Structures are given as C-alpha cells and as structure tokens.
Amino acid sequence: xxxxxxxxxxxxxxxxxxxxxxxxxxxxxxxxxxxxxxxxxxxxxxxxxxxxxxxxxxxxxxxxxxxxxxxxxxxxxxxxxxxxxxxxxxxxxxxxxxxxxxxxxxxxxxxxxxxxxxxxxxxxxxxxxxxxxxxxxxxxxxxxxxxxxxxxxxxxxxxxxxxxxxxxxxxxxxxxxxxxxxxxxxxxxxxxxxxxxxxxxxxxxxxxxxxxxxxxxxxxxxxxxxxxxxxxxx
Amino acid sequence: xxxxxxxxxxxxxxxxxxxxxxxxxxxxxxxxxxxxxxxxxxxxxxxxxxxxxxxxxxxxxxxxxxxxxxxxxxxxxxxxxxxxxxxxxxxxxxxxxxxxxxxxxxxxxxxxxxxxxxxxxxxxxxxxxxxxxxxxxxxxxxxxxxxxxxxxxxxxxxxxxxxxxxxxxxxxxxxxxxxxxxxxxxxxxxxxxxxxxxxxxxxxxxxxxxxxxxxxxxxxxxxxxxxxxxxxxx
DNA sequence: ACAAAAGTGTTGCAGGTACACCCATGC
DNA sequence: GCATGGGTGTACCTGCAACACTTTTGT
Numbered sequence: 237x238x239x240x241x242x243x244x245x246x247x248x249x250x251x252x253x254x255x256x257x258x259x260x261x262x263x264x265x266x267x268x269x270x271x272x273x274x275x276x277x278x279x280x281x282x283x284x285x286x287x288x289x290x291x292x293x294x295x296x297x298x299x300x301x302x303x304x305x306x307x308x309x310x311x312x313x314x315x316x317x318x319x320x321x322x323x324x325x326x327x328x329x330x331x332x333x334x335x336x337x338x339x340x341x342x343x344x345x346x347x348x349x350x351x352x353x354x355x356x357x358x359x360x361x362x363x364x365x366x367x368x369x370x371x372x373x374x375x376x377x378x379x380x381x382x383x384x385x386x387x388x389x390x391x392x393x394x395x396x397x398x399x400x401x402x403x404x405x406x407x408x409x410x411x412x413x414x415x416x417x418x419x420x421x422x423x424x425x426x427x428x429x430x431x432x433x434x435x436x437x438x439x440x441x442x443x444x445x446x447x448x449x450x451x452x453x454x455x456x457x458x459x460x461x462x463x464x465x466x467x468x469x470x
Numbered sequence: 471x472x473x474x475x476x477x478x479x480x481x482x483x484x485x486x487x488x489x490x491x492x493x494x495x496x497x498x499x500x501x502x503x504x505x506x507x508x509x510x511x512x513x514x515x516x517x518x519x520x521x522x523x524x525x526x527x528x529x530x531x532x533x534x535x536x537x538x539x540x541x542x543x544x545x546x547x548x549x550x551x552x553x554x555x556x557x558x559x560x561x562x563x564x565x566x567x568x569x570x571x572x573x574x575x576x577x578x579x580x581x582x583x584x585x586x587x588x589x590x591x592x593x594x595x596x597x598x599x600x601x602x603x604x605x606x607x608x609x610x611x612x613x614x615x616x617x618x619x620x621x622x623x624x625x626x627x628x629x630x631x632x633x634x635x636x637x638x639x640x641x642x643x644x645x646x647x648x649x650x651x652x653x654x655x656x657x658x659x660x661x662x663x664x665x666x667x668x669x670x671x672x673x674x675x676x677x678x679x680x681x682x683x684x685x686x687x688x689x690x691x692x693x694x695x696x697x698x699x700x701x702x703x704x
Numbered sequence: 705a706c707a708a709a710a711g712t713g714t715t716g717c718a719g720g721t722a723c724a725c726c727c728a729t730g731c
Numbered sequence: 732g733c734a735t736g737g738g739t740g741t742a743c744c745t746g747c748a749a750c751a752c753t754t755t756t757g758t
Contacts (some may be wrong), residue, residue, distance in 0.1 A: 246526055248480060248568060292480060292566055295557040318554055321570055323529040332526055334482060336555055386698045401710075413702045418711075419748060423699050426746080438756095444709030445755035461698045464620045465657050465720070468647045635737075652738080653721060660719080672729095678736030679728040695719095699747065 247333040250299045251287035251369070253319070253376035254310065254340040257393055257409045258356055265344075266358035267409045269373055270308065273353050274366055278329050282366035283357070285337075285373075286310075300338045310348045314392035315341040315457055319376055327368050335368075339376045341392035344406060360412075381411055386461040388429045391452035399437050399447030403430075427460045428453055481567040484533045485521035485603070487553070487610035488544065488574040491627050491643045492590055499578075500592035501643045503607055504542065507587050508600055512563050516600035517591070519571075519607075520544075534572045544582045548626035549575040549691055553610055561602050569602075573610045575626035578640060594646075615645055620695040622663045625686035633671050633681030637664075661694045662687055 254270040271283040286308050290299045297316065304310040319337040327335065342348070350356075357363060359377055362370065383389045384407065394406050403424075404417040424430045430450045439446040488504040505517040520542050524533045531550065538544045553571040561569065576582070584590075591597055593611055596604065617623045618641065628640050637658075638651040658664045664684045673680040 245479065246482060246524070248482065290480070290557075293559055295559060296555060296568075297557075320552055321530060321555060323524075323531075323570075325527055325529060334530075336557075382696070385700045399710085407700070411700065411702075415700055416748070416750095418750090420700070421711085423747070439709075442708060442757070444707085444757075445711075447710060462616070464695045464698050466619045466641070466645065466649055466654070467720080468645075470721090633737085650721075650723095652723090655738085657720070673736075676730070676735060678730080678734090679738075681737060701747080703748090 248290040251285040252338045252340045256342040257406045265409045268356040279366040283363045284366045285369045312346045313340045337372045388458050397449045482524040485519040486572045486574045490576040491640045499643045502590040513600040517597045518600045519603045546580045547574045571606045631683045
C-alpha cells in the first residue's frame with residue numbers, strides 16, 4: 237500500500253472565462269474574452285485567463301470574485317457559474333495544479349478599467365493561448381450558447397435598458413449567427429423574460445421609427461424553458 | 471503580502487453519484503444510488519458517496535474509475551460525467567478537502583458484487599447522509615432528469631434490449647413522474663435514439679400481445695435536441 | 705415624398721400530448 | 732369468448748421561423 241505516501245503538493249487554481257459583447261472600431265459588436273499577456277516564462281508572450289491560486293480559507297466562487305476584483309478591478313460581473321475542472325497532471329509545468337474554470341458575464345456598456353497587460357480579445361480571433369486555456373474558452377462559449385436559448389442569461393450581457401435591435405446585436409455576437417429581431421422579441425416576451433419599460437429611444441441619425449425600450453424582467457439567472465421533451469404532466 | 475505563505479495542505483477528493491434503476495421487492499422500480507456506511511468517525515453510521523483521494527499522477531476521471539473499480543468492484547459504468555465542485559473550506563472536518571463530484575450510470579439488469587458495507591438506496595428514501603453528500607445527490611439527480619429529455623443518456627440506464635414498457639419504467643423511475651409509453655416510443659424513435667431489433671418478447675403470464683424489442687441506436691452519449699429556441703438558420 | 709428603422713400580422717411547420725381505437729396473445 | 736397488455740392513427744395544441752406588410756420617424 238502506498239496510499240499514505242506523502243502527498244506531493246497539489247495546487248488548485250481558479251480561472252475565469254469572462255465574456256462581454258464589445259463594439260470595436262466600426263465593425264459589428266464582437267463577443268470578447270478578457271485575457272492578460274504573460275510577461276515571464278513559462279509561455280512568455282502567450283495570453284492567459286485571469287485567475288490564480290485558491291486560498292485555503294475561501295471557496296471557489298469567493299476566490300474568482302476576489303481575483304477578478306484584485307487583479308483586474310472587475311466588479312460588474314452579473315453572472316458567474318462553475319464550469320469544468322481541468323485535471324491533467326501535466327497540464328502546466330511545475331507542481332501539479334488543478335484548474336476549476338468559471339464563466340463570467342459583464343453587461344455590454346460597462347467598461348471597467350484594466351491594467352496595462354490586460355485586454356479584451358474577440359473570441360473569433362484569439363491570440364496564442366497559454367497552456368490549456370484555449371479549450372477552456374471553447375467550453376465556456378459552448379455553454380453560453382446553449383444557455384442563451386433556454387435561460388434568461390442574456391440579462392448579464394445586455395444593457396439594463398435596450399431596444400430590441402440592440403439586443404439582437406448582443407445575441408448575434410454571443411451566438412455567432414444572426415437571429416431574427418422579430419422572433420427574438422416574441423420568444424423572450426412570451427416567456428416573460430423581457431418587459432417593455434414604456435419609454436422609447438430617440439430615432440437614429442438617419443430617421444426611422446423610434447424603438448420601444450425593454451429590460452430583462454429578472455436580474456437573476458433563471459431557467460425559462462426547462463424541458464425540450466418528456467414534460468411532466470400538466 | 472502573504473501570497474507566498476506555505477500552502478497548508480489542501481486535499482482533493484472525487485465522489486461519484488452512481489445511479490441505477492432497481493427493482494425492489496414487488497414495488498415499482500426505483501432510481502437508486504450507491505452508498506457505503508461509515509464504520510468510523512467522523513460521522514460514523516452515516517452514509518457516504520463512494521470515492522476518495524485523488525492521486526498525484528491521475529486526472530479526475532481516471533481517479534473515479536479506479537476508485538469505483540477498487541473499492542466497489544463496479545465496472546459496468548456506461549456513463550460518467552463531471553458535475554459540480556464542492557469547495558467550502560469547512561465542508562468536512564480535518565484538513566481542507568475539495569470534492570469534485572461525478573454522475574455515473576449503471577444499466578438496469580447488471581448487479582455488480584458489492585462489499586458488505588455498501589448498498590443501493592432509493593433516492594426517494596435516503597438514509598442519513600454524511601457531510602454534504604445529500605446535496606450532491608440532489609444535484610446529480612437534477613442533471614440526470616434534464617439530460618433524459620434532450621440527450622440519449624437513457625442508454626446507460628436501460629437494458630441492452632427492452633420492450634417500450636420496460637423503458638417506460640426506467641424513465642418513470644429516473645424522472646420521478648409517469649411518462650406515456652406511446653409518446654416515449656415516438657419521441658425517441660423520431661430522433662433515431664432507439665431502433666427496433668425486429669425480435670419480440672414473449673408475452674407475460676397474464677396474456678397480452680408480445681412486445682417488440684428495441685435497443686438504443688448508439689451506445690455513446692449524444693445530444694439529440696440541442697436548441698429549444700433561437701436555432702441557427704437552416 | 706422618400707428612405708430608414710421598428711413593429712405587427714399571417715402562414716406554415718415541427719414536435720409533443722392525449723386519447724381513442726385496433727392487434728395479438730393467454731386463459 | 733374475454734381480459735390483458737402492446738401498437739397505431741389521429742386530432743389538437745404550442746412554440747418557433749420566415750416573411751410580407753404597416754407604422755413612425757428624419758431629411
């Protein structure tokens with residue numbers, strides 16, 4: 237039995253995939269992820285997810301929030317949820333480190349101050365990624381896409397008040413394909429996910445009917461469309 | 471800065487919520503979970519999920535498989551997936567231990583040999599549970615219910631060949647409510663999840679038309695019904 | 705008036721539920 | 732024959748997609 241052999245230390249880190257839909261220079265808004273550039277080896281110059289060592293007196297969620305607040309001064313997270321654990325013994329050089337990943341969402345107009353080595357990158361054009369951070373982003377993106385269709389998670393990406401066309405831009409960017417604004421409105425309204433505020437926006441530079449403004453009914457994550465099939469009897 | 475203070479050791483354990491639909495004494499089949507009774511303090515007499523310490527040279531999935539095989543002699547797992555991590559610093563007494571939980575599924579007729587301290591318990595009537603293992607089961611059950619409706623995950627609970635009425639019993643037990651056998655057949659057939667074998671079962675003791683036999687088309691986990699709404703354009 | 709943007713109405717389809725009805729077997 | 736369990740057909744309902752059409756604004 238070698239069960240009781242001394243545990244060569246196993247560290248535990250948390251890593252956050254933080255998304256925001258961001259407008260870059262004139263192009264369409266892009267789903268972007270927060271990354272920082274490594275200044276030292278290993279993998280100097282590659283880009284990393286924010287995060288770090290778990291302290292012995294905090295749980296994972298507390299740790300993510302702390303690290304994002306400390307290192308990136310990011311506090312407007314409207315959604316944070318656990319994703320997969322990456323546990324390959326050789327996923328990083330040096331002492332063994334298990335990584336718990338998180339999905340974080342920041343609403344659209346907020347633009348927190350960032351340290352100089354930190355930047356938002358469109359997920360469609362990622363820079364060279366450190367270690368296994370690339371697959372982590374892929375995983376988080378897939379989860380986001382899935383949840384946009386059966387939960388109200390959009391509230392964490394959209395502005396507090398918005399025209400339907402603005403919301404469409406957010407969904408387009410996050411999903412990676414175009415949704416029909418008409419149907420988006422109806423689907424979300426039918427489910428009670430969005431509510432009209434009663435007010436309207438001013439019409440744009442080139443005319444057009446002024447848009448009614450909406451907001452998400454609830455500012456908390458909720459599953460709105462639980463069963464695709466095999467529903468419980470009514 | 472106390473960042474570099476020596477890391478008071480943090481252990482990492484894996485815990486498996488293993489489900490099987492089991493027929494107990496004459497009642498309807500019940501969704502059951504595999505538990506072992508603690509013979510020593512802490513929490514002596516309470517029931518625990520199978521699992522244990524992660525070794526420094528294995529990843530989480532390998533660890534779960536090893537521990538289930540070693541301690542419980544359980545090798546017929548047809549499905550195994552990662553669930554949530556439980557990381558409260560005080561979730562167990564003694565040195566801090568982070569728990570990664572897994573969902574495991576065993577098909578219906580298989581009845582592996584079990585050590586004497588280990589037993590299947592219906593999830594509807596759980597015994598006193600150790601630590602935070604109760605919520606872990608709740609979490610796993612919720613995940614199972616959700617995935618039964620939009621994936622082919624039933625293959626990991628059902629017999630290799632079965633009549634639709636048998637499959638209905640499995641789904642009833644796992645979901646916790648009655649599904650209509652007619653519609654279950656149609657939903658799964660339309661999606662190509664089940665295929666008729668061509669053979670039929672013998673009719674029961676009290677007569678009745680003999681049932682056609684089916685099997686799951688694929689013996690691998692697959693999402694069959696990804697989007698509830700906001701589908702990508704065809 | 706005309707273009708642009710927003711909003712409404714309508715049609716069609718896909719998938720699911722409920723339930724009545726028909727079929728094959730044991731007794 | 733009849734009871735029992737299995738299978739099929741059908742009618743209905745809900746929710747979503749697609750797209751034409753109407754409304755309201757700026758110029």
